[in-house]
Amino acid sequence: MRLLFTSLLVISLFTTKAQQVDKHITEENVGRLISTLAADDMMGRPAxxxxxxEKATAFIESEFEKIGLKPLAxxxxxxxxxxxxxxxxxIPQITxxxxxxxxDKVLxxxxxxxxxxxxxxxxxxxDYDSTxxxxxxTLISKAFMLSRDTSAAFVIVHPAYLEVFPELKGYFGKRLISGxxxxxxxxxxxxxxNTYSVQATQxxxxxxxxxxxxMIEGKKKKDEYVVFSGHYDHIGIRPAVDGDSIANGADDDASGTTAVIALANYYKKIKDxxxxxxFVAFTAEEIGGYGSRYFSEQINPDQVVAMFNIEMIGKPSKWGxxxxxxxxxxRSDFGEILQRNLEGTPFKFMPDPYPKQNLFYRSDNATLARLGVPAHTISTDEIDxxxxxxxxxxxxxxxDVKNITVTIRAIALSARSMVSGTDAPKRIDKASVR
Known part of the structure; x- marks a missing residue:
């Protein structure tokens, strides 16, 4: 009888949580947030x-203020x-x-x-990978990985990439961040x-x-942090296609930023x-993760229990x-904890199905992961x-705004034991992260 009572109590508590999630994370609000962040007047949000x-920064700031968040300590x-x-x-001179x-062939x-x-x-x-x-x-991913190499070197790019080489120049060449x-x-x-000469003054x-x-200060464990993040920058103005030159970045990553704001509102409402x-909206993810790097220097990473980085959840995954x-x-049991908290729901968190894309290293989670934080990115995008x-x-x-809403709700439910202080994922091995 006691076991039955306990089971019924757990079911009742879960049902209550699910009802709160549905009540406070609505498709209407999700649509409002992402439509604003990805509008043409945001000019593609280039860091x-x-x-x-400024307009995107001010909008996110105003949402945090309406919700009633506190500034970071x-x-x-x-x-x-x-x-x-x-x-x-x-203009470089390269022989x-x-x-x-x-x-057009150098950067x-x-x-x-x-x-x-x-x-x-x-x-x-x-090299060119035809698969x-x-x-x-592929080019941008490989170039970013090589940019971490500390040597002075030529990077010989296969001619098959010439047609998309201007995109790489847009990232590295126009106004490169020094350092x-x-x-x-x-x-x-x-x-x-075999022989070369390179000259340029910049x-x-x-x-x-x-x-x-x-932030929302914790009730009992205020010195332990759970971070929810997404980047709000995108790639700005690009060469026009059919008269459109604004890269709005609706999925990348207005969808993740929308999730961060919606989750902040949810947790502020339920107060548990x-x-x-x-809650952080990072800048400069698209050009090397400089926003997350700066953020990581302002907090003690040992106090961060987990990081939910949310990136491109605007379309259904390959599984639906x-x-x-x-x-x-x-790298940790972060995903196992999330799935355990979703027991009884149809939602599932899967391992990354795109290992060739190096996604773990290509978003803002990587900065804190290198410091040992169980920092992972959640996505639904069929990036390949x-x-x-x-x-x-x-x-x-x-x-698919419903997909965004469903995913945000799943994150809210799956994070509950970390938020309440009863679960903490295993730390990531710093030595395993490049």
């Missing part, structure tokens, strides 16, 4: 254009601002094997440079580099970038968090609407075939 980012406002120096590139290369991920064959540059390669359909995504480790010269060629300017951060909850995947699933990814067609009209 390196603060004058364009030590901050007077929700804005977590930091300075970055940008490189405004000049390879005695031939001067046209500017300097460096500051001023004047080197020749005697400089001892290394040679790295981005991956999305060439743009990257290692000098890289990207060259599109199918020839080995100017430096400083800008302010801004994360937006709010024993741990402190931190009631599924999402978790990057780095095998997503034709709207990083294009001007990533619009609200291409999304």
């Amino acid at each position: 390196m254009r603060p004058e364009y980012m 030590g901050q007077k406002t929700y804005r977590q601002a930091f300075q970055k120096q940008l490189i405004v590139p000049g 390879i094997n005695g031939q001067t290369l046209s500017n 300097l991920a460096t500051e001023n440079i004047n080197v020749n064959t005697d400089s001892g540059f290394g040679m790295l390669r981005i 991956i359909a999305n060439k743009r995504q 990257r480790k290692g000098t890289k010269v990207f060259v599109v060629t199918d020839q080995p580099i 100017s430096i300017e400083s800008i302010t970038m801004t994360n937006v951060v709010g 968090n024993n741990r402190t909850l931190i 609407r009631d599924h999402a995947f978790i990057t780095g699933y095998e 075939i997503d034709k709207f990814y990083h294009t001007v067609n990533d619009e609200v009209e291409t999304l």
Whole structure:
């Protein structure tokens, strides 16, 4: 009889939680948030254009204020601002094997440079993988991984990527943030580099970038943090397609930012968090994760119990609407805890099905994971075939708002034991994270 009573009590409590989730996380509000964040007047939210980012920053700030979040400890406002120096590139002069290369085939991920064959540059390669359909995504992913290499080197890019090379230049070449480790010269060629000369002079300017951060203080374990995050920057203005030049970033990552705001509203309404909850909209994810890097320097990572980073939940997963995947699933028991909390529901969290895409390292979770935090990204996107990814067609009209709502509700339910303080995922092995 006691076992039956306990089971009925657990079912009743779960039902109550599910009802609260449905009541406070509504499709109507989700639609309002994402439609605002991905509107044309947000100008594609490019982190390196603060004058364009301001409207999105102010909107998220106003939502946090309406919800009643507190600024992060030590901050007077929700804005977590930091300075970055940008490189405004000049026109490079690059000679390879005695031939001067046209500017459309070269990219300097460096500051001023004047080197020749005697400089001892290394040679790295981005080879063509015909098994991956999305060439743009593959090139950008591989380039970002190589940018972490600390050596001075040429990166020889296979000519098959020439048509999407301008996208890479948009990330690294137009206004590169200084301080990257290692000098890289990207060259599109199918020839080995035997002799070379590289010269370029570039100017430096400083800008302010801004994360937006709010918190709900914990009742019993206020020095233990659970972080909910998404990045609100995107890639800004691109070459026009059918008259449209604004890359709205509806799925990437207005959907994740929408989730962060909706979850903040939910937890503020139900008032049952024993741990402190931190809600953060990161800037500069698209250009190297500088917002999450700065954030990680403002808190003690040992106090962060878990990080729910939410990225691209605007379309049903490969398994359907009631599924999402978790990057780095095998690195901790984060996913197992989430699934345990969803017992009795149709929703399932799956391991990342796209290992070739290196997704664990390509979002803001990676910064805190390198510090040992069980920091994972939750997504539903079929990234290997997503034709709207990083294009001007990533619009609200291409999304499934119900999928976003269902996924946010699942995150809210699955996080409950971490929020209440009864569960803590295993820490990630720092040495295992590149």
